[in-house]
Amino acid sequence: MYQEKVNSILLVNSYLTYCKMKNPNSPNVKMAQRYLTTKIGQTLQTTREKSKVFYNFLPFLSFLIR
Numbered sequence: 001m002y003q004e005k006v007n008s009i010l011l012v013n014s015y016l017t018y019c020k021m022k023n024p025n026s027p028n029v030k031m032a033q034r035y036l037t038t039k040i041g042q043t044l045q046t047t048r049e050k051s052k053v054f055y056n057f058l059p060f061l062s063f064l065i066r
Contacts, residue, residue, distance in 0.1 A: 005043045012036045 016032040023029070 002043075002046075005039070009036065009039050009043065012039065 012032060012035055016029065016036060019026060019028045019032055
């Protein structure tokens, strides 16, 4: 699932690069930038949520190790 999201981000990024080289002020560039920003934000949000669960578990884990 995560790899699919990364592949999608890379694909949109390459499309954005192509559009910027063609015409930096086209509406496609702005749309691709917004889409890319949204996708990156969503991917980072899910990554942060997973890491929060892990970090919330650490104090309990350290208690078990002692």
